[in-house]
Amino acid sequence: MKRGELDDLVAYGTIARARSFTRAAAELGVSPSALSHMMKGLETRLGVRLLARTTRSVAATPAGERLLRSIESAVEEVETGLAALGEWRGDPSGAIRITASQFAAQAVLAPVLPKFLLANPKISVEVSVDSRLMDLVRDGFDAGIRWGGNVAQDMVAVRVGPDTRLIVVGSPDYFERNPRPSKPADLERHNCILYRLVTGGGLFPWKLERDGKEVRTRAAGQLVLDDPDLAATLMLAGAGLGLMLEPKAASHLAAERLVHVLDDWCIPFQGLHLYYPSRHVTPALRALIEALRWKPPEA
Missing domain, CATH: 1.10.10.10 (Winged helix-like DNA-binding domain superfamily/Winged helix DNA-binding domain)
Structure with a gap:
């Protein structure tokens, strides 16, 4: 040849x-x-x-x-x-194409990419923000970033964020009109904002957990959404109770724009992971993986 x-x-x-x-x-x-x-x-x-x-x-x-x-x-x-x-050759080079959820792009990529790209001028990165789980090989991605529980077993996964949880929140205005729930069963009498999964089309279940005990609630309400940012906006406006990632809720809780209820109950989430097919890793992708790799805080 x-x-x-x-x-x-x-x-x-x-x-x-x-x-x-x-x-x-x-x-x-x-x-x-x-x-x-x-x-x-x-x-x-x-x-x-x-x-x-x-x-x-x-x-x-x-x-x-x-x-x-x-x-x-x-x-x-x-x-x-x-x-x-x-x-x-020393300096890694080439293009990297990544699929990430909206939260992953903001929480993991946004803080790291500016410094990474300055340190690696021969590397370019394309980020596709999408809530759906993508087929990396079929759709032409080098890697993806999703919650650990959503990563397929045939992928190599690297942790890029700590474990977190979903918490139940509502606005002060909402609680002026409604009593605060004291137990998961109370949610059945509240207007809950539900989230429809983009992949699969079902509703995200409200399976609250405390001390290893799981309780599935029959949450219902007037709103069903598939966009977390719109859900957050409507929670802040008092449209109903909702589930929000604790890191995303932190600033709203501190400013008293939202109130955390059922403090002892939550939905635990495995941390964000970067994943990729095992066939090979380019030097450019390897450099990005090392830049994003999560390191637990020192005790």
Whole structure:
């Protein structure tokens, strides 16, 4: 096989997985136009169409899928070898594409990325904020950040945040009109703001816990939402009781805009984790993982 043919196959594999000429070009360090020219040449030599292009996306054709399956393991070995060479060059480089929930993006990425990017000028990071659980390989992501309980077992996971909990809160205005609940069963007589899960479509269950004892309440109310920021706005406006992550509620509690009720009861949450497929880690992603890795506070 000629050197140019191997380059074209590596480029094709990168495009097919990323589903984007722009992202693949950034990862390979070439221009999108040069990459498009390479693919036209490869398709001409093979005599088949490998990629179906639209104005919004790129996807492998059936012939392209067959080619990808036959070369994928070999291409990954080549990419792993090239990534390993990057460690010898000193400064990590390349593009990283991450999917994160809204809370994860604000709590984990926002405090770290400015300093990280200044220290690593050859690395670029694309963050896609989405509540849905994404398929990293299918959707072209290098890594994701989600709560530990939502990470698939076949992924490598690195903790990037402490365990936390969901607490029950309401506004002072709401409690001027309604008595404070003293036990979980009291929630059945309150107007509770419910959250619909984007993945799966069901309602998030109010399973409160104290001292290892779990109680599932039949919370109900006039509002069902799928956006946590809108839910917080409506809780602050007195529309009902709701569940809020304790770190997100902290400033509102301190300013007395919200009141925490059922103090002994909560919904525990595993901390945020960065996760990625185990096939290989580029030096750029490894550098970001180390920058985000959570370290427990010293006693």
